[in-house]
Amino acid sequence: MSWKTALITGGSTGIGLELAKALAKRGTKVVICGRRQSQLDEAVKEIGENGSAIQCDVADPAAVQRMVDEAHQRLGSLELVIANAGIGGDKPAARLKIEDIVPMLQINVIGACATITAAIPHLLAQGGGHLVGITSVAGYRGLPTSGAYSASKAAFSTFLESVRVDLFKRNVKVSDVRPGFIETPLTAKNKFPMPFLMPADRAAQKILGALASGRRVYAFPWPMWMLIKVVTMVPGWLYDRLGGSVDFRKDA
Template sequence: MAEMSYRTALVTGATSGLGRGLALWLARRGLRVFAAGRRVSQLQALAAEAQAAGATVEPVELDVTATDATLERIRALDGECGGLDLVVANAGVGGVTHAKRLQWERVKAIIDTNVTGAAATLSAVLPQMVERRRGHVVGVSSLAAFRGLAGHGAYSASKAFLATFMESLRVDLSGTGVRVTCIYPGFVKSELTEKNNFPMPFLMETEAAVDRMGNGILRGEGELYFPWQLALPSRLLKVVPNPLFDAAARRFR
């Protein structure tokens, strides 16, 4: 694929963690970055940090679960900036959804953000990118997408949806000039993972994970998995027979 130059980017879920780090990483490399999220004060702090480094980050108040407003806002940004080159659907939430104590409210909250919100974010600008014959859409899935993790059915399923959605987009958009990347992080230090009360093998520092994401995006990689120590067994689990997987999952739980 031909090299692509990036001028503008939108990153959702930019108030903390990977989204915040990636927004700053891209801005420091000369992109005009629209950092989207619900917590405006944290976005403003990010913008100030970027400005101090001579970079440009513009806060965008956005709740991806409000899909009509999300579509309208992203399309408006696309028009205002002369076309978004890069859109990263990073906003995501987690939480326990154990089948023995299943709460629809928790399941719905995960689906609204990780599935509906992500799909709306990517759908908002794809037609314009195809028309311009340039652009790049990125979905941040998870290594949890490969099998249904014990106690986290809604989260695993939501990330599996995004992975499959991105795969279909990649196939459909071949030859259009629009790039598609799906990222599968493992455990990364963030607000999301600090709430976990279970072992997190090969936990990565945020900065190291962001660097891998940023470089993978700019290289135009179709898929990106990290850390390899967790990515390899996670992918192999896909072909493990159900009885073996179920027994292992129960022990981990």
């Protein structure tokens, strides 16, 4: 499967940049977006002649609409749209403030959903396409210290499932990509152990392989997927005890 055109939000670093580079190498014309112009300029240099950028903060739904319309105009179509822009962050509930949660939901949920809703009319008008959300294995369960992040990814995953059902008969594929730990600027800040950490270029290859084969939901790397599968089967009473045994007293 090859796409002639693609829009990737948050394509200036990490997973988004590696996806953009891999697609451009295969001949796809790619538009990326992000907030920092300097980072976008660097990224476009790396992506090469098939890449271009639009500065946009996805936290602003009106700006997202303008950005998606401009990408469509520039590319002539939107065959692949990847809502990837997102932020991370962890904090135990005892210290969590609503100020920590609002930006996370604004970018990871509102921004991601706004990207998808702005793209849908273009895909329907052109007779089909592929919508993708980069969520996380963190959305399968409320992970310790990750209330805001887990909630944001669970919300976006659920949204994507509804969109898939609604567009089932309209030749629009919808994929939910749920990575484990990937080596990017986002995870570089983490001070805790990250099992099965995968380089971002390898992650991009895995994601594109899964999209080409039409995967609806793709959680990876597979050892992390197996671990999360087990975690989802743990009964609530035991999950509370295991999660609650993580020692946050220093932070509480």
